[in-house]
Amino acid sequence: MNELPPFLIFFLAVVLVAGTSGLVRNILLLATPLIAALHIMLHINDGALATYPILEYSLVYLRADKLSLLFAYLFCLASFIATVFALHVNDLKQQVAGLIYAGSALGAVFSGDFFTLFVFWELLAVSSVIFIWSRGSERSLRAGMRYLVFQVLSGVLLLAGALVYYRSTGSLAFEHIGLEGVAGWLILIAFGIKSAFPLLHSWLTDGYPEATPTGTVFLSAFTTKVAVYALARGFAGEEILVYIGVTMACFPIFYAVIENDLRRVLSYSLINQVGFMVTGIGIGTALSLNGAVAHAFSDVIFKGLLFMSMGAVLYRVGHINGSNLGGLYKTMPKTTLLCIVGAMSISAFPLFSGFVSKSMVMAAMLEEHYDYLWLFMLFASAGVFHHAGIKIPYFAFFAHDSGLRPQEAPANMLVAMGLAAAICLLIGSQPQLLYSMLPWAVDYWPYDLTHVLTQLQLLFYSALAFVWLNKRGIYPPELRSTNIDADWLYRKVLPTGAHRGVLALHRTKMAFIETANATIGAMRHSFMKTSMAKYHLSESWPTGSMVFWISITLVAYLLLDDIMHISQ
Numbered sequence: 001m002n003e004l005p006p007f008l009i010f011f012l013a014v015v016l017v018a019g020t021s022g023l024v025r026n027i028l029l030l031a032t033p034l035i036a037a038l039h040i041m042l043h044i045n046d047g048a049l050a051t052y053p054i055l056e057y058s059l060v061y062l063r064a065d066k067l068s069l070l071f072a073y074l075f076c077l078a079s080f081i082a083t084v085f086a087l088h089v090n091d092l093k094q095q096v097a098g099l100i101y102a103g104s105a106l107g108a109v110f111s112g113d114f115f116t117l118f119v120f121w122e123l124l125a126v127s128s129v130i131f132i133w134s135r136g137s138e139r140s141l142r143a144g145m146r147y148l149v150f151q152v153l154s155g156v157l158l159l160a161g162a163l164v165y166y167r168s169t170g171s172l173a174f175e176h177i178g179l180e181g182v183a184g185w186l187i188l189i190a191f192g193i194k195s196a197f198p199l200l201h202s203w204l205t206d207g208y209p210e211a212t213p214t215g216t217v218f219l220s221a222f223t224t225k226v227a228v229y230a231l232a233r234g235f236a237g238e239e240i241l242v243y244i245g246v247t248m249a250c251f252p253i254f255y256a257v258i259e260n261d262l263r264r265v266l267s268y269s270l271i272n273q274v275g276f277m278v279t280g281i282g283i284g285t286a287l288s289l290n291g292a293v294a295h296a297f298s299d300v301i302f303k304g305l306l307f308m309s310m311g312a313v314l315y316r317v318g319h320i321n322g323s324n325l326g327g328l329y330k331t332m333p334k335t336t337l338l339c340i341v342g343a344m345s346i347s348a349f350p351l352f353s354g355f356v357s358k359s360m361v362m363a364a365m366l367e368e369h370y371d372y373l374w375l376f377m378l379f380a381s382a383g384v385f386h387h388a389g390i391k392i393p394y395f396a397f398f399a400h401d402s403g404l405r406p407q408e409a410p411a412n413m414l415v416a417m418g419l420a421a422a423i424c425l426l427i428g429s430q431p432q433l434l435y436s437m438l439p440w441a442v443d444y445w446p447y448d449l450t451h452v453l454t455q456l457q458l459l460f461y462s463a464l465a466f467v468w469l470n471k472r473g474i475y476p477p478e479l480r481s482t483n484i485d486a487d488w489l490y491r492k493v494l495p496t497g498a499h500r501g502v503l504a505l506h507r508t509k510m511a512f513i514e515t516a517n518a519t520i521g522a523m524r525h526s527f528m529k530t531s532m533a534k535y536h537l538s539e540s541w542p543t544g545s546m547v548f549w550i551s552i553t554l555v556a557y558l559l560l561d562d563i564m565h566i567s568q
Contacts, residue, residue, distance in 0.1 A: 010103025060112025114162035125151030131215025147207035161186030237284025248275030253383030291360025305342035327401035347389030
């Protein structure tokens with residue numbers, strides 16, 4: 001049992017779930033993450049190691065330490081909450097995808113070598129795209145395909161980096177990598193795609209909002225957090241990550257405040273929060289690394305809570321645009337209250353989970369003298385309160401009265417949201433419970449009077465700014481529009497360029513056809529004149545030459561016609 005990897009429990013459950021239905025299937029879905037967590041607790045200790053020999057290699061499919069164990073418990077918890085939220089959905093393909101997705105995340109965090117990591121890295125991609133395609137709309141099908149291209153590209157870069165790393169070191173062990181060679185950069189970019197680095201992030205803001213109401217909850221929990229784990233494992237202390245993380249924390253704010261689709265607002269907010277984690281990993285001290293993984297733990301819960309509340313709105317109303325919502329608190333008061341808990345958690349209110357984890361990263365920045373970057377992160381913290389702490393609950397449940405009177409969310413959705421909200425409050429009020437699980441020694445207490453007052457002042461003035469901007473009509477209104485950022489390159493520039501290229505090729509083809517027809521006509525006329533003069537082809541070099549060039553011309557024409565047919 002000590003060598004049984006937890007991902008096998010999820011993969012075995014796939015077979016059992018596929019052969020059952022109704023209540024039995026739901027029991028299996030709920031029991032799987034609980035059994036996996038219990039197995040980890042009882043049988044997998046810090047330092048556990050299990051390998052599988054293939055040829056001259058030993059693949060490490062189970063390597064446990066405090067870092068991997070923390071993420072393993074987190075993924076089991078996230079899987080359980082997301083499964084409770086999705087109990088009303090009787091869709092076998094989403095249920096199977098959820099089990100494979102969660103199992104792959106567990107497999108990735110326990111992987112001790114690059115080949116094993118690559119296998120689970122790709123399984124994460126294939127299983128997660130099902131949640132986007134299951135929406136069944138044209139938009140979701142296109143978004144899912146773009147999502148999959150990015151995910152597969154990440155896997156290709158990881159595999160290429162692993163091969164280069166093996167060639168230079170003779171080892172496939174997944175430990176600290178660094179950026180000293182080509183392999184490190186390839187692997188960093190692979191991790192960066194899944195972490196949603198700037199300019200590599202559009203798969204997230206493009207794909208997540210197009211997933212099913214329940215699918216987005218699964219998506220928000222695993223992919224980016226596996227990447228955060230991989231960065232903490234392989235690139236802790238690389239200073240470039242500090243600047244990347246600060247950029248990630250800041251730039252999504254500008255898009256989130258003008259975005260109308262509230263699940264897309266949360267997608268930008270997800271990038272913002274991962275930015276805090278990446279910054280902590282880049283600083284590389286025990287305090288900052290603890291802050292990064294603690295914030296990953298908190299983010300899965302409170303971001304999942306916010307995605308669940310918006311998923312409940314989408315399930316009941318049928319759309320999620322802020323311009324068409326408002327007044328829902330009248331008939332969805334429980335969902336409203338639970339959403340506010342998530343909003344206060346992500347905004348880092350004292351006594352809520354975000355406060356006790358984000359503050360560790362902020363304190364580490366000051367300790368390591370990143371003072372000017374700390375100011376940018378302070379701006380990012382204020383921006384979080386604007387676009388996630390205020391905008392999400394305000395425009396969804398309050399603002400103008402849209403006249404919509406939907407039913408309260410189903411009972412299973414409320415239970416899942418209630419469980420997530422309780423965890424947010426528990427971590428916020430009893431941070432030592434989370435701190436005791438952290439991989440490095442902790443000597444930090446968040447409830448320092450100065451820190452609490454500073455955070456309350458930040459929140460107060462942020463709220464005041466929102467009210468003033470809103471009253472003056474300066475705050476960006478909720479417009480019925482779709483905003484694109486880095487995906488403008490492949491959704492606008494490349495299609496337009498390809499279209500113009502095809503048109504130019506088509507014009508070239510038509511001009512070539514006209515020239516070829518004229519040439520063939522002239523050749524035919526010359527041939528007839530030669531025949532009438534009773535010359536034999538074998539005795540006429542000019543005519544034989546013309547036949548040769550006619551053949552070449554016809555072959556070229558046919559080849560070009562085939563190329564144009566393929567391009568069309």
